[in-house]
Amino acid sequence: DLHPPESYFGRETLNRLSAKRTDRVWLEVKQSDPDTVYLLFSNLSPMVSGPKEDGSTKLCRFRYEAVKDLLQKLATVLVFLGVERRKKPSSSSDAAELLKRCGEKNCCFPKTPNRDLLRFSEDEAGVVAQARSVLAWHSRYSFCPTCGGSTALEEGGYKRSCLNPGCRSLKGVHNTCYPRVDPVVIMLVIHPDGNQCLLGRKKMFPVGMFSCLAGFIEPGETVEEAVRREVEEESGVKVGPVRYVSCQPWPMPSNLMIGCLAVAVSTAIKVDDDEIEEARWFPRQQVIDSFRGTRVTFTVPPRQTIAHQLIRHWIAVNSNL
Amino acid sequence: DLHPPESYFGRETLNRLSAKRTDRVWLEVKQSDPDTVYLLFSNLSPMVSGPKEDGSTKLCRFRYEAVKDLLQKLATVLVFLGVERRKKPSSSSDAAELLKRCGEKNCCFPKTPNRDLLRFSEDEAGVVAQARSVLAWHSRYSFCPTCGGSTALEEGGYKRSCLNPGCRSLKGVHNTCYPRVDPVVIMLVIHPDGNQCLLGRKKMFPVGMFSCLAGFIEPGETVEEAVRREVEEESGVKVGPVRYVSCQPWPMPSNLMIGCLAVAVSTAIKVDDDEIEEARWFPRQQVIDSFRGTRVTFTVPPRQTIAHQLIRHWIAVNSNL
Ligand SMILES: Nc1ncnc2c1ncn2[C@@H]1O[C@H](COP(=O)(O)O)[C@@H](O)[C@H]1O
Numbered sequence: 001d002l003h004p005p006e007s008y009f010g011r012e013t014l015n016r017l018s019a020k021r022t023d024r025v026w027l028e029v030k031q032s033d034p035d036t037v038y039l040l041f042s043n044l045s046p047m048v049s050g051p052k053e054d055g056s057t058k059l060c061r062f063r064y065e066a067v068k069d070l071l072q073k074l075a076t077v078l079v080f081l082g083v084e085r086r087k088k089p090s091s092s093s094d095a096a097e098l099l100k101r102c103g104e105k106n107c108c109f110p111k112t113p114n115r116d117l118l119r120f121s122e123d124e125a126g127v128v129a130q131a132r133s134v135l136a137w138h139s140r141y142s143f144c145p146t147c148g149g150s151t152a153l154e155e156g157g158y159k160r161s162c163l164n165p166g167c168r169s170l171k172g173v174h175n176t177c178y179p180r181v182d183p184v185v186i187m188l189v190i191h192p193d194g195n196q197c198l199l200g201r202k203k204m205f206p207v208g209m210f211s212c213l214a215g216f217i218e219p220g221e222t223v224e225e226a227v228r229r230e231v232e233e234e235s236g237v238k239v240g241p242v243r244y245v246s247c248q249p250w251p252m253p254s255n256l257m258i259g260c261l262a263v264a265v266s267t268a269i270k271v272d273d274d275e276i277e278e279a280r281w282f283p284r285q286q287v288i289d290s291f292r293g294t295r296v297t298f299t300v301p302p303r304q305t306i307a308h309q310l311i312r313h314w315i316a317v318n319s320n321l
Numbered sequence: 322d323l324h325p326p327e328s329y330f331g332r333e334t335l336n337r338l339s340a341k342r343t344d345r346v347w348l349e350v351k352q353s354d355p356d357t358v359y360l361l362f363s364n365l366s367p368m369v370s371g372p373k374e375d376g377s378t379k380l381c382r383f384r385y386e387a388v389k390d391l392l393q394k395l396a397t398v399l400v401f402l403g404v405e406r407r408k409k410p411s412s413s414s415d416a417a418e419l420l421k422r423c424g425e426k427n428c429c430f431p432k433t434p435n436r437d438l439l440r441f442s443e444d445e446a447g448v449v450a451q452a453r454s455v456l457a458w459h460s461r462y463s464f465c466p467t468c469g470g471s472t473a474l475e476e477g478g479y480k481r482s483c484l485n486p487g488c489r490s491l492k493g494v495h496n497t498c499y500p501r502v503d504p505v506v507i508m509l510v511i512h513p514d515g516n517q518c519l520l521g522r523k524k525m526f527p528v529g530m531f532s533c534l535a536g537f538i539e540p541g542e543t544v545e546e547a548v549r550r551e552v553e554e555e556s557g558v559k560v561g562p563v564r565y566v567s568c569q570p571w572p573m574p575s576n577l578m579i580g581c582l583a584v585a586v587s588t589a590i591k592v593d594d595d596e597i598e599e600a601r602w603f604p605r606q607q608v609i610d611s612f613r614g615t616r617v618t619f620t621v622p623p624r625q626t627i628a629h630q631l632i633r634h635w636i637a638v639n640s641n642l
Pocket residue numbers: 182214215216230275494495496499500
């Protein structure tokens with residue numbers, strides 16, 4: 001069994017120390033600790049330096065002194081992300097250097113998340129995924145969905161409690177108080193002959209790009225049933241066996257992409273025009289050519305996506321890619 | 322590779338026909354169609370008949386005529402569940418019979434979901450999971466979390482839109498308008514020696530029962546990382562490889578339980594007292610004895626739970642259970 005590599009956005013370099021979230025004193029001490037590192041987000045975009053010539057960007061890091069005025073502002077949302085698992089050897093001159101650089105040219109909050117969030121190292125991508133998902137939740141869920149009242153941020157940014165003392169949400173434990181994660185199935189559908197796969201494109205895709213079908217898991221559904229339902233809805237193809245391969249957090253805003261291989265039991269395609277512009281069976285060799293960059297007839301999504309990894313995984317199982 | 326059976330709550334007997342949710346005319350015609358079947362819920366409990374001697378219950382089914390007064394009430398929430406995949410041979414006398422029975426003694430809305438929702442056939446359990454999860458969402462999310470305004474039910478019960486015309490939630494597509502599904506990891510942790518598994522108990526469990534550890538997937542996390550984090554948080558045990566086995570919708574209120582086997586790379590146990598009362602390594606033979614009902618030293622959760630299925634799966638892989 002060949003396993004695809006760890007997913008972009010999926011690496012955990014921080015220990016979340018969730019037990020500390022309820023320890024106000026500990027959090028407060030850490031807040032002004034000179035070793036504490038801050039990342040800044042504006043409109044759900046992290047402040048970065050770059051891109052460098054190779055297109056990569058790096059998160060800007062700040063110390064308490066540099067952000068303490070921001071922390072006073074009412075509109076600022078503070079989230080405790082965790083502590084580094086491996087302490088990086090960071091001399092104080094490094095920190096000063098980073099600070100200086102951040103205050104200078106070439107730092108920005110990039111504007112196109114779908115593209116710009118794919119330029120980080122694997123280490124930084126994991127932190128960005130966590131931070132952005134939690135911040136997106138705060139930006140969309142600042143009112144209590146149970147009573148419409150205002151809420152207050154608690155537990156290091158991992159909880160919002162209703163400020164209306166009579167609210168039902170305060171009796172017992174309810175998901176309304178916790179960040180939302182939306183599970184999504186994303187699947188590479190294999191032709192019954194084993195030698196073709198089904199890929200589709202949405203109107204908003206870059207020209208020539210085809211990708212895996214995907215859809216939100218609905219209430220009361222298993223992963224496997226969601227795969228069958230979404231594939232049939234979007235392409236008209238019926239699916240039999242489904243196998244989980246790997247998953248990826250996708251912080252736009254807070255999805256969990258659950259990647260599967262699915263074996264088709266019918267082949268006629270009838271696309272749902274509302275969602276899909278075109279769907280086609282692609283012969284294995286044509287897919288291999290796309291990866292190799294030889295005789296390219298279509299493009300696959302970038303390597304940072306689980307769609308790319310699923311397609312590559314299928315190819316790798318029986319070829320030498 | 323041995324696969325565990327289809328999960329209770331996971332069977333889809335209905336075709337959800339999600340494309341019809343936006344077709345108001347179609348939905349309205351179906352609403353008064355004499356063949357349409359209605360289920361009734363009160364406080365998230367379905368109306369059932371039974372339990373019979375064997376402890377099983379059956380959903381009460383109603384026709385339009387019997388519920389049309391309810392449909393007029395403002396407080397009634399109507400959800401379109403789907404159409405039956407296999408048309409059941411139902412003569413009109415069957416329907417009359419059902420209706421009569423429902424009006425009579427022995428029908429009720431059971432009060433203890435954790436126990437009472439486990440008494441259905443597999444076919445009915447799947448429908449109950451779907452209906453209860455969507456209804457729970459309506460009962461907790463009737464206000465817009467983005468602005469605190471009121472919302473209106475749309476798309477056959479699968480969407481709530483903010484009634485405040487200036488609300489940000491109306492620009493673009495946002496998860497605030499759609500039912501929430503919370504992904505949870507549930508895992509059987511295997512000792513490095515391969516011959517023991519880690520089970521724990523919460524204070525609220527029935528006396529003597531031990532089960533798999535479980536926890537909510539957090540924003541920015543993969544299934545595999547969530548398994549590692551939750552196991553370490555709850556038991557102090559460190560986990561290496563993780564393998565997905567199967568999943569289960571758990572409509573209390575709307576979780577998706579993602580079941581995994583996980584191999585421990587450390588063995589010392591240190592429980593998180595806030596959540597877990599006790600955790601222990603159980604030798605394989607002791608677990609087999611519990612399933613067989615011979616020399617029982619602890620009990621496992623009921624067969625309808627994915628925890629039960631994961632434990633049975635592990636036992637089955639190397640024994641003849
Ligand atoms: N949690 C959610 N977030 C965003 N859109 C959702 C969600 N759940 C259902 N939808 C709907 O699903 C559509 C995308 O289709 P799909 O991804 O194939 O399920 C969106 O345009 C929404 O209408």
